[in-house]
Amino acid sequence: xxxxxxxxxxxxxxxxxxxxxxxxxxxxxxxxxxxxxxxxxxxxxxxxxxxxxxxxxxxxxxxxxxxxxxxxxxxxxxxxxxxxxxxxxxxxxxxxxxxxxxxxxxxxxxxxxxxxxxxxxxxxxxxxxxxxxxxxxxxxxxxxxxxxxxxxxxxxxxxxxxxxxxxxxxxxxxxxxxxxxxxxxxxxxxxxxxxxxxxxxxxxxxxxxxxxxxxxxxxxxxxxxxxxxxxxxxxxxxxxxxxxxxxxxxxxxxxxxxxxxxxxxxxxxxxxxxxxxxxxxxxxxxxxxxxxxxxxxxxxxxxxxxxxxxxxxxxxxxxxxxx
Amino acid sequence: xxxxxxxxxxxxxxxxxxxxxxxxxxxxxxxxxxxxxxxxxxxxxxxxxxxxxxxxxxxxxxxxxxxxxxxxxxxxxxxxxxxxxxxxxxxxxxxxxxxxxxxxxxxxxxxxxxxxxxxxxxxxxxxxxxxxxxxxxxxxxxxxxxxxxxxxxxxxxxxxxxxxxxxxxxxxxxxxxxxxxxxxxxxxxxxxxxxxxxxxxxxx
Numbered sequence: 009x010x011x012x013x014x015x016x017x018x019x020x021x022x023x024x025x026x027x028x029x030x031x032x033x034x035x036x037x038x039x040x041x042x043x044x045x046x047x048x049x050x051x052x053x054x055x056x057x058x059x060x061x062x063x064x065x066x067x068x069x070x071x072x073x074x075x076x077x078x079x080x081x082x083x084x085x086x087x088x089x090x091x092x093x094x095x096x097x098x099x100x101x102x103x104x105x106x107x108x109x110x111x112x113x114x115x116x117x118x119x120x121x122x123x124x125x126x127x128x129x130x131x132x133x134x135x136x137x138x139x140x141x142x143x144x145x146x147x148x149x150x151x152x153x154x155x156x157x158x159x160x161x162x163x164x165x166x167x168x169x170x171x172x173x174x175x176x177x178x179x180x181x182x183x184x185x186x187x188x189x190x191x192x193x194x195x196x197x198x199x200x201x202x203x204x205x206x207x208x209x210x211x212x213x214x215x216x217x218x219x220x221x222x223x224x225x226x227x228x229x230x231x232x233x234x235x236x237x238x239x240x241x242x243x244x245x246x247x248x249x250x251x252x253x254x255x256x257x258x259x260x261x262x263x264x265x266x267x268x269x270x271x272x273x274x275x276x277x278x279x280x281x282x283x284x285x286x287x288x289x290x291x292x293x294x295x296x297x298x299x300x301x302x303x304x305x306x307x308x309x310x311x312x313x314x315x316x317x318x319x320x321x322x323x324x325x326x327x328x329x330x331x
Numbered sequence: 332x333x334x335x336x337x338x339x340x341x342x343x344x345x346x347x348x349x350x351x352x353x354x355x356x357x358x359x360x361x362x363x364x365x366x367x368x369x370x371x372x373x374x375x376x377x378x379x380x381x382x383x384x385x386x387x388x389x390x391x392x393x394x395x396x397x398x399x400x401x402x403x404x405x406x407x408x409x410x411x412x413x414x415x416x417x418x419x420x421x422x423x424x425x426x427x428x429x430x431x432x433x434x435x436x437x438x439x440x441x442x443x444x445x446x447x448x449x450x451x452x453x454x455x456x457x458x459x460x461x462x463x464x465x466x467x468x469x470x471x472x473x474x475x476x477x478x479x480x481x482x483x484x485x486x487x488x489x490x491x492x493x494x495x496x497x498x499x500x501x502x503x504x505x506x507x508x509x510x511x512x513x514x515x516x517x518x519x520x521x522x523x524x525x526x527x528x529x530x531x532x533x534x535x
């Protein structure tokens with residue numbers, strides 16, 4: 009059984025959860041709408057399970073675990089942020105409403121450069137053109153960590169850095185804008201550690217130590233930043249880690265059959281594009297159509313538009329990056 | 332490949348059967364709602380349905396000191412008659428209160444408490460606010476200045492120093508109280524606790 013099977017399945021699942029949580033329900037929630045069957049799903053599934061933001065963070069966590077497990081190339085990982093940032097800047101300049109709705113005057117060359125280089129995410133109170141770009145930032149950390157041939161040093165160093173930032177935040181340094189990236193980052197490291205254990209490149213005791221350190225870091229970040237507590241991210245992280253480990257350990261013929269399907273591979277290959285383009289293309293289409301056609305119809309149009317845009321970006325950049 | 336497909340079909344059939352079983356049970360047995368208690372329903376506002384839990388389920392702060400009463404872990408709170416004197420439970424019950432979630436703490440001779448009374452659907456929570464305030468007024472408690480508009484404060488000095496303040500948050504009547512033998516400590520601790528509670532959940 010190839011190890012690509014569970015990763016493909018999980019990435020495809022993450023694509024569905026992310027699109028549902030950040031485009032479909034995210035758009036409706038931004039307009040104060042809580043229609044059926046979404047309300048029913050929240051009442052009967054999300055809240056009983058303790059999952060906030062309609063599975064979106066769960067999808068992100070699964071995606072980051074997979075990225076840590078099988079990190080891709082640096083350039084290919086970065087491209088979705090570069091393209092989505094330029095698209096978002098263009099959309100704002102021609103007057104389209106995207107998920108962040110930044111004012112026109114904030115789209116300056118310096119601001120776009122800040123978004124392209126993640127500087128806007130690292131500094132507080134900057135206009136973010138692609139709010140979820142930090143997820144790709146975490147994936148880039150996975151690429152860097154994968155360079156470390158020892159397997160343990162890079163994750164340990166990142167965990168120490170996360171711990172130090174928690175200590176600074178606890179002592180009054182304003183790092184609230186980094187809270188989510190810091191909380192999700194240990195999952196990338198956990199995926200990396202599991203991969204090293206799978207490859208027998210890391211002793212079991214070291215893997216156990218690092219894995220525990222990742223979970224402790226996640227819990228520490230959650231306790232350090234009060235604004236995060238209401239989202240119960242450690243609950244979602246628990247599900248994500250369990251699903252990830254179960255998928256790795258028990259994937260069989262049925263999983264291989266599902267992973268081999270075109271739609272599964274399509275979703276798995278384009279999950280990062282769907283992630284960043286949902287807030288740009290999806291919201292722009294929905295906001296443009298909102299007053300002219302019923303929202304459910306507009307939602308279908310937006311999903312098709314995001315899918316087409318993600319597919320086009322994936323095909324173009326795959327050719328350019330030679331992969 | 333045929334074997335894998337057959338396996339997938341079997342897994343799907345099992346899931347469908349389990350779903351039919353669960354939905355059938357709901358159809359036959361109902362959702363667990365008790366029609367006899369429909370008059371006691373308290374519908375909560377849900378300001379952010381994307382949160383994993385409704386933040387308005389519990390709107391009271393935990394007072395400092397050793398907690399000697401905590402009914403906040405009960406999903407519906409405690410019955411009024413279980414945690415209040417009979418007369419008070421009767422008055423509040425008639426004014427629409429259904430249940431009580433409360434923290435009461437003790438610190439030597441000083442007690443502090445914060446209570447959240449759910450007011451049933453169709454009843455204005457301000458009716459319960461006036462009923463609670465009138466009950467203490469009739470009992471000889473004096474009106475005291477409150478730190479904020481909307482908060483009705485009553486105080487007494489004998490037999491012990493005590494404050495009881497009430498206000499409304501959404502479908503809840505909130506009570507903040509402090510009592511003990513040291514009047515200065517009661518003054519100080521009541522002001523601190525009321526300030527915390529009001530900062531966390533102002534009247535609305």
